[in-house]
Amino acid sequence: MTNRIKSAQNALLSWYKKSGRHDLPWRNTQDIYHVYLSEIMLQQTQVNRVLEEYYPQFLKRFPTLQTLAFASLDDVLASWSGLGYYSRARNLHKTAQLNPKGLPDELSALLKLPGIGKYTASAICSFGYNQNVPVVDTNIARVLQRVFAIQKRDEKILWQKAESLLNTKASRAHNLALMDLGSLVCLPQNPKCEFCPLNEMCQGKVNPEFYAKTKKTRYEAMELFYGVFIEDDRIALVNAQGNMYKGMLELPNIDPIEEWHIGNFKHSYTKYRLNVHLYALDEAPFNAVWVDIRAFDDAPISSLTKKAKKFFYKIS
Ligand code: SF4
Structure with a gap:
């Protein structure tokens, strides 16, 4: 590993210690089901809505994977009401029924479960099981695209870059730090490069908008x-x-x-x-x-x- 990467990893971790979102409940639990639930809810729904309106209420009603597995789909969908993208709730329920005693701890086994793609499987392995795996979500993808000046978004390259940057001594905190950096500093428009711990190694900071163009939503x-x-x-x-x-x-x-x-x-x-x-x-x-x-x-x-x-x- 080059010194440049090492010092970027250290800077990222120090930034995370001071400025990361440490109070999110799914970051302060060892319960894999809680981590998994948060990841499914956070797909296409903002953190604050999940935190205030859904996550605690859902866990109160279905406190374990087992209670979720034995609940009726009607009850699960009723608790999901308002969150949208209801296939998430149906898949959550199916996954619980397939694994009422707990989720597998292997990436390949997680990938076979309904509604779990590469990102979610990696997030469960990293945030839940504390395994040394990279994670790439939309926020992290934007950071990587800019840091490595990747003009065209290419999933394979992004995962490789995430792996090359991964701090294997503190991979969970590293992944969470990158995620927070993307949502708090390396914003889609007007990123705050002057406060960024990756500023020194970032190859895209001169024209950050060029490297992660935001697609306009077509309504x-x-x-x-x-x-x-x-x-x-x-x-x-x-x-x-x-x-x-x-x-x-x-x-x-x-x-x-x-x-x-x-x-x-x-x-x-x-x-x-x-x-x-x-x-x-x-x-x-x-x-x-x-x-x-x-x-x-x-x-x-x-x-x-x-x-x-x-x-x-x-x-x-
Ligand atoms: S220096 Fe700027 S563009 Fe580069 S990663 Fe940091 S915030 Fe993003």
Whole structure:
């Protein structure tokens, strides 16, 4: 190992000691299930939302992998409601059922489990099992691209570079440090290079934006038409069609009839910007699944359907 890499590793660790996010609960646990859960929740969801709205609540309801394995999918999806990307919850549940006594500690075995890709498997090995493996998530990828002046993002090269930079004497802290550096210092726009512990070895600092161009999210507008039928404090829902909300309940999709129109509201879901139209139905759909309005929050219902219910009561 060159002296340049050694001194970069040391600088990174000192920076992490002073400025890293040490108070995140999943960083202060030996429980592999907790580490795994946090990694799944943090995919596509921001740290603060996970921390404040989901992680502690989910663990309270399913404190171990075993309780999760024996829970019904409906209960798991109900606890996931609002987090989006529900395939994560379905895979989490499947993985728990396959390994109720604990997750394997080998990268290759983890990679065979549903919903666990290279990043998640490495994160579990590094953060959970304290193994000497590199980790590359979006934040780390950006740091590496800039440090090694990699013009075009190439996964294979990034993992090789992560390995070459890995501090094998403190790999867990090293990986966490790189992750924090990406989210606190080496920002997509206007990175704070003057405070960066990797400044000396960074080859991309002269033009950092060039090395990790951010792709603009393309949003898709969509019109949705739902029918509402409520009787005796029960609402008629149906099993969701398609993969997006698979396993969950939603309002029935209908062909719009102008006279039945109640109103519309906006909702965002992943890359979709939805305009949701509600219509009053005069009878329940033939395949209705009846849900008591008072038990709405305990059912596997998406935040879109919860919002629709709220909207319906507000305007009717
Ligand atoms: S010097 Fe700047 S561009 Fe390079 S890793 Fe640090 S923050 Fe990122």
